[in-house]
Amino acid sequence: DIQMTQSPSTLSASVGDRVTITCRASQSISSWLAWYQQKPGKAPKLLIYKASSLESGVPSRFSGSGSGTEFTLTISSLQPDDFATYYCQQYNSYSRTWTFGQGTKVEIK
Amino acid sequence: EVQLVESGGGLVQPGGSLRLSCAASGFTFSSYEMNWVRQAPGKGLEWVSYISSSGSTIYYADSVKGRFTISRDNAKNSLYLQMNSLRAEDTAVYYCARGFAVERFDYWGQGTLVTVSS
Numbered sequence: 001d002i003q004m005t006q007s008p009s010t011l012s013a014s015v016g017d018r019v020t021i022t023c024r025a026s027q028s029i030s031s032w033l034a035w036y037q038q039k040p041g042k043a044p045k046l047l048i049y050k051a052s053s054l055e056s057g058v059p060s061r062f063s064g065s066g067s068g069t070e071f072t073l074t075i076s077s078l079q080p081d082d083f084a085t086y087y088c089q090q091y092n093s094y095s096r097t098w099t100f101g102q103g104t105k106v107e108i109k
Numbered sequence: 110e111v112q113l114v115e116s117g118g119g120l121v122q123p124g125g126s127l128r129l130s131c132a133a134s135g136f137t138f139s140s141y142e143m144n145w146v147r148q149a150p151g152k153g154l155e156w157v158s159y160i161s162s163s164g165s166t167i168y169y170a171d172s173v174k175g176r177f178t179i180s181r182d183n184a185k186n187s188l189y190l191q192m193n194s195l196r197a198e199d200t201a202v203y204y205c206a207r208g209f210a211v212e213r214f215d216y217w218g219q220g221t222l223v224t225v226s227s
Contacts, residue, residue, distance in 0.1 A: 034213040036154075043204055043217035044146075044154065055215070087154055091212035096168045098144070098156035098212075 002026050002092050006101035012109040019075040021104045023088035028068045032091045035064055035073045038103075039084045047086075048073065075106075083108055111135040111216045113205050118221030125195050125225070131188040131205030131218055139163075139183035142208030145190050147201035148220075155201075158190065159208065173199075195225045 003026040013019050023033065031051040036044040046055045048064035051071055061076045075082055088101040117129040131143070145157040158179040159168040167179055178191040188205050202222050206214035 032212050036214075038154075043219055044214075045217075046213060046215050049209075049213045049215075089154075089213070093211075096159070097170065098159070098214075100154040100156070103153045 001095065001097065002029060002090060002099055004088055004090055004099050004101040006086075006088055006104050008104060009102065010105045010107060012107050013078050014109045015078055015080055017078045017109075019078050019082075019106060021073045021086055021088075021106075023066075023071045023073070023101050025069045025071075025090055029090045029092070031067050032093070033064070033066070033071050034089045034091075035062075036087045036089065037082075037084045038087065044087065078106070082106065111207070113207065113216060113218035115203065115205055115218045115221040118203065118223045120224045120226065121195055122227050123196060123225055126191070126193045127195065127223060129190040129192065129203055129205075129221060129223070131190075133186045133188065133205075133207075136207075138181075138186040142211065143179075143181060143188045144206045144208050144214060145179060145188075146204045146206050146214065146217075147199075147223075148204070149198075149201045152201075157203070160188070192223070195223075197225050199223060200225045 005024045007022050033051045035048040038044040052064045063074045085103045085105045112134045114132045144159050160179045176194045180189045202220040204220045205218045207216040209215040
């Protein structure tokens with residue numbers, strides 16, 4: 001199975017900061033990567049799909065990049081509403097499985 | 110507006126069974142793949158099961174294969190998860206999530222909590 005590893009696990013940042021979260025796959029997944037935001041007690045929300053496509057309605061300060069095994073989610077200027085946990089997720093078309101990273105919590109510095 | 114509303118969670122003893130439901134509205138349910146994703150308390154997300162729009166194709170995570178059964182009723186706009194032989198490690202919030210282009214989950218329900226404990 002493909003493993004997804006996010007780093008860091010926790011990130012402390014201030015409003016206005018540029019924030020980058022990395023997700024690494026144990027083998028190439030082309031661009032089959034999505035990013036989600038989850039706030040406490042709430043369902044995850046899709047932010048980015050196919051590594052770099054912004055989901056409709058998501059602020060443009062969110063962006064994704066990468067392909068193969070290394071991917072990044074960038075928040076260009078952190079806003080108060082962005083303090084949350086972020087998950088990457090891959091789809092393996094061979095094994096027909098979906099796998100999430102362990103999550104990155106973005107907290108207030 | 111797309112809405113997914115899960116129900117059926119609760120407290121069940123190890124070895125017991127539970128059936129979760131997800132009521133869908135605001136979109137043409139029969140045109141979309143659906144999934145169950147769970148989250149153990151304080152832990153990350155784990156995909157559980159997938160069903161195609163017609164119900165003809167189904168996949169499971171290894172952790173639930175042989176114990177859980179996903180199904181859907183397109184006439185009732187509903188998704189189900191029959192969970193048998195439940196274990197303590199199945200304790201989690203279970204979300205139904207709409208699949209889009211197979212590879213992503215674009216809408217999620219609010220989740221229903223399943224607790225497996227004696």
